[in-house]
Amino acid sequence: MAIRELKRICFGRMGLILLRHLLCLIFYATPVLGKTYSQNIDPISLRVFSQLFVPGEFHIKGVIDDRTDRSPVAFLVASLSSGSQLETVDLEGGAISALQKYIFGALPRDQRLRPVVIRIRDMKIIEVLADARRGLVEGEVYLDFSFELDRGDELIHLLDFQGGVSYKRGVRQFSVIEPVLRKSINNSLTYFNDWMERESTEDIKLAREVKINIRDYREDNRDDTVFYNPQRPLTWKDFTGRPRFNNFAASIFASISYEGNSWIEEGEVIVDLVFKTYMLKSSSWVRGTNNSYGLNHEQRHFDIAKIIVERLKEKVETLDLQPHNYDRKVSFHYLEAYREMNELQERYDRETAHGMNSRAQESWDTWIDEELAAFGVR
Known part of the structure; x- marks a missing residue:
């Protein structure tokens, strides 16, 4: 298959999608591509003539090279005699270094604004000799950039840009290439800037602070669930489950959970956390009649x-929560609290012999009352 036909496929209707998959095929079909660095064409020197714009929401902190193909970015027609034998040409000083230098020059860097890193997944210029008689060369620039917010401990993906520019030049007009590449880069930066200005107060990943509202879930008893209420102690009527085949007189299914809801208000994440302490009637049971001690x-x-829920609420209130990690941190401490609850419940049953050791039971009653009082529950 001729390289012209491959180019037509790469940059036709499905151009941007197929380019990366077909690029290797192009190299295979024409072994002379990428064989040596050009000795005839000078490296492409990106030039900064003036500032592109003044970002109001971010500054570019740096550029990461995430390309799977680290070869020179440009595959150019060097002369009429070279035909489809393309010359490999890189940016002056190396692709990533030159790109970062250009971006730093084209955009002001106000470090009080959000730090953004550009991850370069692909950057290519591919040419073909379109008309040897007229010396006409056709080229395509393709960029695949990812913009990520630097939160210090991790990079948060914000936006992808995949695009490019088509151009034509005379076979000797190498000066056309740099402005076209510069235009493509500028398009990506402008696209991201427009998105940032539009989403700065709307996208949760761009929020600067987190405000936590914590409350207990207290509803009237519904169906199978009894939610904890210090004014509403349990009764044996709450134990409706079928007794198990064991030696215990009664058993309770008591547990904890939480629900979270979040939204953005003027660039701040508002997180509403509702903590639940509950027991399930159908999973709790009593064998026959029992007394107040049981x-x-x-x-x-x-x-x-x-008590575990109150400890968890106290812990969450002290956390340093950020828009990108608040949910993960709260979930982690909830799981830790759940583990702590199970361990404490097992210890309570073990030390009281499931209530049979009255002296141990009295000691636990005193400790539990003191803990609840310290949290203002009783």
């Missing part, structure tokens, strides 16, 4: 779950 033992399991 009910107190089960109530203390419920109280322990509430």
Whole structure:
């Protein structure tokens, strides 16, 4: 297949999508591509004539080379006699170094603004000799950039740019190439700037601060669930499950959970966290009739779950939460709290012998009451 036909396929209707997949095929079909660095064409020197614009929401912190193909960026027609034997030409000083130098020169860098890193996934210029009789060369510039917010501990993906520019030149008019590449780069920067100005107060990833609202879920008992309320202690009527085949007189299913909802207000993330301490009636049971002593033992399991929730709420209030990590951090500490609850429940049953050791039960009752009082629950 001729390189002209391959180019038509690469930059036709599905051009930008197929280019990266077909580029290797082009190299295979014409082994002379990329064989040596050009000795006839000077490296492409990106020039800064003036500032492109003044960003109001970000500054470019740096450029990352994430290209799978680190060969020179340009494959150019050197002369009429070379035909389809393209010369490889790089940017002056190396592709990434030259690109970063250009961007730093074209855009002011106000480091009080959000730091953004540009990840270069691909950057190519491909030419073909379109008309040997007239000495006409056709070329395409293709860029694949990813813009990422630098949060210090990680890079947060914001936006991808995939685009390019077509051009024509005379076989000796190498000066046409640099302005075309510069225009493509400028298009990517302008595209990102427009997106930032539009989304700076709307996209949660761009928010500068997080405000946490914490509250308990307290609803009237509904169906199978009893939510913790210090004014509403448990009764044996809450234990509706079928007794298990074991030696225990009663058992309670007490647990914790939380729900989170978030939104943006003037560039700030508002997070509403609702913590739940609850028991399930159908999973809690009592065998026959039981007394107040046994009910107190089960109530203390419920109280322990509430203590864990209060500890979790206290921990969350002290966290340094950022827009990109608040959900992950809250989830982590919730899982830690859940593990702590299970360990404490097992210790309580073990030390009280599931309520059979009255002296240990009395000691736990005192500790639980003190903990609840410290949190203002009782």
